[in-house]
Amino acid sequence: MRRNSREVGAVEQAKSLQSSRFMREFGILFVFAGVLGALMLLSPGAFARPANLMNIIKQASVNGILAMGMMFVIISGGIDLSVGSIVALTGVVAASFAHPGEYPFLVPVVLALGLGALIGLLNGVGVAYGNIPPFIVTLGMMTIVRGLALIVSKGSPVFGVTAAFENIAGAFVLEVVPLLVVYFLVVTGASAFLLNKTVFGRRVYAVGGNEVSARFSGIDVQRIRLAVYTISGLLAGLAGLVLASRTVSGNPTAGQSYELDAIAAVIIGGVSMSGGSGKWYGTVIGALLIAVIGNGLDILNVSSHYQLVIKGAIIIFAVLLDMKGKRK
Amino acid sequence: MIEERGGPVSETVLEMKGISKAFSGVGVLEEIHLQVAKGEVHALMGENGAGKSTLMKILLGIHPADRGEILLEGRRIVNRSPREAMDKGIAMIHQELHPVLDMTVWENVFLGREIRTRFGLADKKAMARECGRLFTQLDVPVDPGARMRDLGVAQCQLVEIVKAVSLSAKVVVMDEPTSAITDREVEILFQQIARLKAQGVGVIYISHKMEEIFRIADRITVLRDGRHMGTDSAADLDNDRLIRRMVGREIREVFPKETVVPGEVVLEVRGLCWGRKVRDVDLSLRKGEILGIAGLVGAGRSELAQTLFGIHKPTGGSVHVHGKPVRIQRPGDAIALKMALVTEDRKGSGLNLKGTVQENITLASLDRLFPRGILDGSREGDVVSKSMEKLKVKAASPKAPVDSLSGGNQQKVVLAKWLLAGPEIIVLDEPTRGVDVGAKRDIYLLLGELVKAGKAVIVISSEIPEIMGIADRILVMAAGRVTGEVARKDFNQERILGYAAQFEGGGSSGTG
Known part of the structure; x- marks a missing residue:
């Protein structure tokens, strides 16, 4: 029996889409494997040591946490430029409340997370109810929050935190896995669950894919917007807390251009800038790739100035690959 | 079962001979012949998925043909892109037009081939003047200085036609040009088509509207399942015969009607x-x-x-x-x-084209299906396959991207979405x-x-x-x-x- 050409057409298209999808979702894996392989060849002794690999994951963690929040925002069709500044402000505030003998351990933790979420919520209000383009709202917020970090800290880093605070990022689980990495894993797991297994996640994709059809299908688009910016802010607060703990201080100039690294991780991971598509594991690979490149180039003694050039080139290359995959 | 009764064959402008195309080894077009005479309106008909679009994509150089050749005025041509096809005199008026919205009409008409001054700068005055002259000559009621954004679909189409004329196109392909315009605008479009005919341009006209086809087409070629079902003079066909040829079965009633006591x-x-x-x-x-x-x-x-x-x-x-x-x-x-509303704008408000068939079908029923907010893959799969079956949605799988479906199947996905919501x-x-x-x-x-x-x-x-x-x-x-x-x-x-x-x-x- 001959197959209907319509079905054949559909099957064929599905096939070509599958292969392009494969490239889109896993193309970056080849790049990642290639970079890993190259570094192992170039520096077999230093790079591939387990301690160094753990180090890479540690280096990826703060950016990874930010990238997870950024992923929600970008899939919904937005962008969040304020996360780097939120890292600074929440770090400064957390450190200020973590001086020995002043406040209970939980106070700086709750403040950092709450403040991050609150700033995210304000971003969301501006985007969802003010109808201001996300780029503008979060650009403004980036500047305001950076200013607040400098005001709160009077322009200089806040030192002198409790040992418990230092342990937030510094302690180990089972004596080998740093807590920092555990946060990254937990955030990744929670994000993956939220995005793939819940009605909320489905709606985030729907809003980013076609806002009008989402609204016509009864989805409260404004609430989804509010939620994704709040998530991004909350995770930025967590990143700020963790970074302050790791550096044993709250620095008002911390987190500069972190938003760009987070965006880069998401984009390298194959999430479309126009929203509606992308997968969590892509973002994880994106964050790891950025850390691997930084770490590998450090080991190879490449100056940080050259590192910037190489990192930028890789971002462009990754997006090029992504677009190639999308073209049929 | 190729019938070649044909109409009066005057000078041929375009001939597509023995065109075959397979994707991944599966034939989508088999030995298609299409011969268009100068000054002829040649209707290309068939159900969605019959291969009309693929054939036109081959003509325009979007896909290469596996076998067969294209002759333009007797000379063999190979197009590698729509741009190349246009340079050779084959223009397409798309079903959905994508003009650059913030351009003026004349900028759009001269896009990519601007008239330049001696200093190599775009000569705006000359282009606006030339565009105005073309519009007057062709009786097109559009202001050359207007922005494309401010024009209706019908006016955009007219601008595209003028563009084709100004490029001295020999063949113009029109894909469902009347699907989004009013009756009065259809009349203006038909006048323009008559003008193209008079100039000896061959028009390939794709439409699902029978009345139109019988009004303007000289000959009709029907494709079904990628096969050439025959080419006839429009005068030799009628509505029923044409439909039968297109769908390969009898359509007993055009409008089956259930009578229910309200x-x-x-x-x-x-x-x-x-x-x-x-x-x-x-x-x-x-x-x-x-x-x-x-x-x-x-x-x-x-x-x-x-x-x-x-x-x-x-x-x-x-x-x-x-x-x-x-x-x-x-x-x-x-x-x-x-309540449910199936909107008229399938792509604008009906579907999330970046989503899968499944994601679209359950979108309006997520709360009802998953009251705890957690998706249940197997339950969703069951519900979706049932509703795809009920509405005869033809898709490779529920996970297929909805933009890989034909128009009719996309429409069924929208219907499935709303019926699932239990209205x-x-x-x-x-x-x-x-x-x-x-x-x-x-x-x-x-x-x-x-x-x-x-x-x-x-x-x-x-x-x-x-x-x-x-x-x-x-x-x-x-x-x-x-x-x-x-x-x-x-x-x-x-x-x-x-x-x-x-x-x-x-x-x-x-x-x-």
Whole structure:
């Protein structure tokens, strides 16, 4: 029996889409494997040591946490430029409340997370109810929050935190896995669950894919917007807390251009800038790739100035690959 | 079973010979012949998925053919891109136009081949003048200085045609050019086609509208399942024979109609207003009834439907559902009242084209299916395959991207989405626009099943034969108001058109 050409057409298209999808979702894996392989060849002794690999994951963690929040925002069709500044402000505030003998351990933790979420919520209000383009709202917020970090800290880093605070990022689980990495894993797991297994996640994709059809299908688009910016802010607060703990201080100039690294991780991971598509594991690979490149180039003694050039080139290359995959 | 009776074959401008195309080893086109004479309108017909688009994509150089050749004025040509095809004299007027919206009309006409001054700068004055001259010569009622954004679909099409003429195109392909324009605009388009004919241009015309085809086509080539089913002079074919050839089976009734005795009133609208688009509309709808809403484009029918559904906030009037007064402020409210709206703009408001078939089908029912907020893959899979089966959605799998489907199947996905939400009141806005004969019939049959199951249905359609075929009662709108109501026994095309043309104070032409 001959197959209907319509079905054949559909099957064929599905096939070509599958292969392009494969490239889109896993193309970056080849790049990642290639970079890993190259570094192992170039520096077999230093790079591939387990301690160094753990180090890479540690280096990826703060950016990874930010990238997870950024992923929600970008899939919904937005962008969040304020996360780097939120890292600074929440770090400064957390450190200020973590001086020995002043406040209970939980106070700086709750403040950092709450403040991050609150700033995210304000971003969301501006985007969802003010109808201001996300780029503008979060650009403004980036500047305001950076200013607040400098005001709160009077322009200089806040030192002198409790040992418990230092342990937030510094302690180990089972004596080998740093807590920092555990946060990254937990955030990744929670994000993956939220995005793939819940009605909320489905709606985030729907809003980013076609806002009008989402609204016509009864989805409260404004609430989804509010939620994704709040998530991004909350995770930025967590990143700020963790970074302050790791550096044993709250620095008002911390987190500069972190938003760009987070965006880069998401984009390298194959999430479309126009929203509606992308997968969590892509973002994880994106964050790891950025850390691997930084770490590998450090080991190879490449100056940080050259590192910037190489990192930028890789971002462009990754997006090029992504677009190639999308073209049929 | 290729029939080559043919019409008068004058000088051939374009010949596609033995074109075959396979994707991944599966044949999509097999040995297609298409021969277009100078000054001929050659209709290319077939259901969605029959291979028309693929054939045209090969002509325009978007896909290469596996076998066969293309001759333009007897010379063999190979196109590698639409741009190259255009340079050789093959132009396409697309179904959906994508002009650069912020450009002026003349900028668009001269896009990519700007007239330059001696200094190599774009000579704006010369281009605007030349464009104006072309428009006057061709009788095109468009201002060359207007922005593309401010033009309607019909005017954009005319601009594209002028562009083709100015490029001295030898062959112009038109893909469903009348799917989104008013009757009056169709007349202007046909005048332009007549002009192209007179200039010896070969026109390949793709449309699902039979009346049009028989009005303007000289010859008709039918494709079915990627095969050439024959080319005939239009005079040798009639509606039934053409449909039979396209679908390969008899269509006994064009409009299968279920007669159901209407039950109690489920929806009662009094004095509904939305700004100036919907004015003081009264209507009532019973269980088991199909209420048709007819009218010209811009009469406020879609706006009425959208106001009922909470997309626009009403500025006056009242709505009762099952006798209870309700306030519908957003689509979520309407869905909670078991209402559904299948909008006319499938791609703009019906589907998330970046999503899969499954994601689209369950989108309006997520809360009902997963009250705890956690997705259940196997439950979702079951529900989706059942509704795909029921609506005969042809897709590679529920996980296939919805933009890989044909127009008719995409429309079925939209219907599936709304039926899954379990509605009692279903409003369908132009449900068969851009859909092929077979899928149309599936949709009509579905409407019959819905009313048999006690649902209340409102259908908005611009095709009067269609609405007369399926509705129990027709409301006619003009300029935002209901201007007449006709019961099925009194259905009469002239009467409906008469109500549709009842404007007060000059009325408006087809906008919005």
